[in-house]
Amino acid sequence: MTRTIPHLTAAVMALMIVSMATAQDGAAIFKQNCTACHKIGARLVGPDLTGVTEKQSDEWLRKFIHSSQGMVKSGDKDAVAIWEEFNKTTMPDFPFTDADLTALLGYLGSINKQPASATVAAPAPEPPMVFTAADVDQGRFLFQHRTSGGGPSCVSCHNVTDQGVVSGGLLAKDLTHVGERIGDQGIAGILGAPPFPAMAAAFNGRTALTDKEVHQLTAFLMHVDKNTEAREAGSMRTMLMWGLGGLVVILLGVALIWARRLRRSVRHEINARQLRTI
Numbered sequence: 288m289t290r291t292i293p294h295l296t297a298a299v300m301a302l303m304i305v306s307m308a309t310a311q312d313g314a315a316i317f318k319q320n321c322t323a324c325h326k327i328g329a330r331l332v333g334p335d336l337t338g339v340t341e342k343q344s345d346e347w348l349r350k351f352i353h354s355s356q357g358m359v360k361s362g363d364k365d366a367v368a369i370w371e372e373f374n375k376t377t378m379p380d381f382p383f384t385d386a387d388l389t390a391l392l393g394y395l396g397s398i399n400k401q402p403a404s405a406t407v408a409a410p411a412p413e414p415p416m417v418f419t420a421a422d423v424d425q426g427r428f429l430f431q432h433r434t435s436g437g438g439p440s441c442v443s444c445h446n447v448t449d450q451g452v453v454s455g456g457l458l459a460k461d462l463t464h465v466g467e468r469i470g471d472q473g474i475a476g477i478l479g480a481p482p483f484p485a486m487a488a489a490f491n492g493r494t495a496l497t498d499k500e501v502h503q504l505t506a507f508l509m510h511v512d513k514n515t516e517a518r519e520a521g522s523m524r525t526m527l528m529w530g531l532g533g534l535v536v537i538l539l540g541v542a543l544i545w546a547r548r549l550r551r552s553v554r555h556e557i558n559a560r561q562l563r564t565i
């Protein structure tokens with residue numbers, strides 16, 4: 288209890304700092320809140336936001352940033368379409384003030400006006416992440432234990448389907464296929480600077496994940512995704528084979544019963560004939 292109080296205070300303070308950010312500082316707001324998932328000029332966890340202020344109205348964007356899930360639930364056509372395109376990955380709600388939103392949208396609008404070469408050439412392609420078997424093992428261990436900074440275990444909020452991992456919490460999304468959904472860069476981005484309030488509060492300041500922990504947890508989650516997929520395909524095959532085997536056994540049984548019935552009735556006919564000849 289005494290440990291969680293400073294964490295909560297830190298989280299509340301962080302939220303206050305976010306909302307107090309000066310209105311002029313759209314770029315800073317973007318960097319602090321959005322870059323875990325959005326990159327200008329490339330797709331990351333979420334879409335490339337280049338040109339978004341021309342694609343959508345100011346009003347739509349303000350509503351979406353306040354509560355994208357609220358818009359999805361209310362059935363907004365564009366919000367549902369982009370949510371489905373991004374495999375139903377949840378973008379967190381941002382309770383920004385109008386002034387902050389104005390600054391943020393001003394910044395996003397200014398990106399459009401830069402010459403195409405400046406924005407398109409900006410992000411160098413990320414080198415592929417390399418994971419060893421030891422990284423995967425360490426990540427599996429970390430997933431189920433307190434992190435080095437004293438943060439809670441991932442498994443207390445998330446479930447993954449992996450041999451050797453206990454069932455996890457249902458407070459947050461199942462992470463078995465998160466690798467397929469958002470990729471290794473996406474996972475590492477989220478773990479490096481968690482954008483979801485619950486996770487941001489859990490891994491903050493002293494309890495933040497180290498770069499090494501981020502790498503190992505990403506290795507584990509990428510491994511679980513591939514491995515479970517292969518196992519699921521394997522178990523489908525086994526189920527199919529058992530199913531077919533079972534069908535053959537049942538058919539054989541039915542055939543036997545019928546044959547018996549037939550034999551009995553043949554004998555019965557013969558008996559009847561013999562009886563008649565007497």
Ligand code: HEC
Nearest residue numbers: 320321324332333334339355369370373376377378381482
């Ligand atoms: C945890 C990852 C994450 C964070 C953090 C995040 N987003 Fe998103 N964003 C997404 C995803 C995923 C989508 C795709 C739609 C969806 O899933 O709802 C999206 C969609 C959008 C869209 C709609 C784009 C379109 O083409 O219609 C806008 C605008 C947007 N985000 C702005 C922001 C801004 C501004 C911030 C920071 C204040 C931010 N996002 C932070 C993940 C994130």
Ligand code: HEC
Nearest residue numbers: 376377439440441444459460465474477483485486489504
């Ligand atoms: C206090 C609860 C909590 C803890 C602990 C926690 N998370 Fe999360 N996590 C969340 C919530 C809430 C979300 C937002 C998505 C959702 O609603 O499920 C999230 C989202 C994520 C996502 C993005 C999922 C997606 O599909 O977009 C990843 C990856 C993730 N967490 C990994 C981890 C890892 C790894 C750990 C351990 C270091 C961890 N989380 C610990 C609550 C938690």
